[in-house]
Amino acid sequence: MEKLQLRDLIVPGAKDDDYISDVAQTKRALELWTMEPGFQVAFLAAPEEALAAHGLSIDAQSLRILVCKEEAEEYRNFLPEELPQTAGRYRGFIREKFRQRERMVRSDCVPSQPAFRAWRTRQLNRCWAELGRKNGAMIHAPLMFELNLGCSVGCPFCGIAAGKLQTVCRYDEENRTLWRGILSYMKEFMGSAAGSGTCYYATEPLDNPDYEKFVRDYFEILGMVPQITTAVSMRNPARTKALLEELHRMEPAIHRFSVLSLDILHRIHRYFTPEELLYVELLPQFPEAPFCRFSNTGRAHEMGEGQADYDGDTISCISGFVVNLAERSVRLQTPCAASAAHPTGEYFVARERFSDLEDFKRVVAQITETFLKAELPKDKPVRLRPGIEYGMTEEGISFCSRKRYQLKFSGSDDIHPDIYQRVLTAIQTGGSPREIAVALLEEDISPAYTFFILQKFELAGLFLEEYE
Ligand code: SF4
Secondary structure, eight states: OOOOOOOOOSSTTOOOHHHHHHHHHHHHHHHHHHHSTTHHHHHHHOHHHHHHTTTOOSOHHHHHHHHOHHHHHHTTTOOGGGSOHHHHHHHHHHHHHHHHHHHIIIIITOOSSHHHHHHHHHHHHHHHHHHGGGGGGOOOEEEEEESEESBSSOOTTOTTOOOBOOEEOOOOHHHHHHHHHHHHHHHHHHGGGGGSSBSOSSSOGGGSTTHHHHHHHHHHHHOSOOBOEESOTTTSHHHHHHHHHHHHHHOOOOEEEEEOSHHHHHHHHHHSOTGGGTTEEEEEOSTTSTTOOOOSSHHHHHHSTTOOOOTTOOOOOEEEEEEETTTTEEEEEEEOOOOSSSTTSEEEEEEEEOSSHHHHHHHHHHHHHHHOOSSOOTTSOOOBOTTOEEEEOSSEEEEEETTTEEEEEEOOSSSOHHHHHHHHHHHTTTOOHHHHHHHHHTTTOOHHHHHHHHHHHHHTTOBOOTTO
16 A cells, blocks of 8 residues: 655644644544543444534544554554555654654753753653653653642642632733743753743643733743643633634644533534644543543542542653742742652642842752752762662663663673672662772772762662752
8 A cells, every 4th residue: 555645734834724634623533532422432333424413524434543442453553654544644643743742851841951951861760660651741841930829720630739829920011021031041041941841830821811921922032832731711712712823823832721521622612623723632621521531649639539549640740940920939849659748749849939030040049059969979878769679680780660660770891780780789888979989999899880880870860869
């Protein structure tokens, strides 16, 4: 079979109307499959009729490949280019999204400031052991902004347990000057990664009547569009639509609507065409939706009576600074497995208030100096992170956790596996890197090897940070 010609869609000037419509309609059919009770039964009984009832004219067999176990299995090892046209185009779009996310993790979100970069890498690596595969979906953004304090929506499942809306930061002259100053300073501080985050976190972006004005400055100064997730897309649909169009003109990107009820899903589908929602993921967050799943953190954990175990979940995806403009505060935080000690799956490293731009710079510098270490301190005890098991192997060492994480360190011609093992044994004495190196020198192991191995372990997130 001739291979499909696939094209990227999350790029400026993507214009092939038939192609876009094919992907957008497939996306809508999948939204029905995952959220509309009864659609699955109707589709399986009479595919074309079920699609037509929602104004969709895509190839039903392609949809079966995307949703039905049997067909999916048949085409499991096919590249998107090798699938029937509609299925292939949709899978190509998903592949493009994955590539973008990977680029965010590996490049766009990486701060240029050395100590911050090293800390973020350690957190990202730590999360593989703590969160398992879920970590693959997390970008570990280095900087996010909140333009409000609290959230008006009050979702009963809120994974970060956002408090009630208390205040919003209006775009007046004083706040505008502060905002632009903060954006410029953070760009100077961490480079282009400053633009890889969002203008919401534990907030609803559209609670702020001036959200659009803040975002224009963000784009002008940082050169990127902040991704938006809103739970109130239909509060003022004309505003939502205009905002999406404006964001798309700045730079094509993927945004999200949280769908809080079946009625809201119907209203969204009536108001927006499939093509208008091509770049907007709809997240099923109401119990009747066949694919609704709440992360077991924050209020969702409290909701689920009898869910004694947290399962190590989180919805947080920032390893960096959250700047709240309404409260004038800065926090440094990173995801962690939710637990009684960290019920929202967030580890708060620092939280400080600031009064003006100069004070903001002072706070960021102080947090950086205190908590973000570029290198393993040579004189502080090294402590292996609990929850990670290790064992000696023929090649060297293997670490694993209950999240199906496994990390192996293998010896080479230069460093024999035995040296890895002896460094690991020495760590358990609780000494500092310098003390470990001195002890191992007596066994004829060069300190250069010892420090090299300790740094590898540290970068892998295997050691507790000083503040933990
Ligand atoms: S999930 Fe989002 S919209 Fe809902 S309460 Fe939490 S922050 Fe607000």
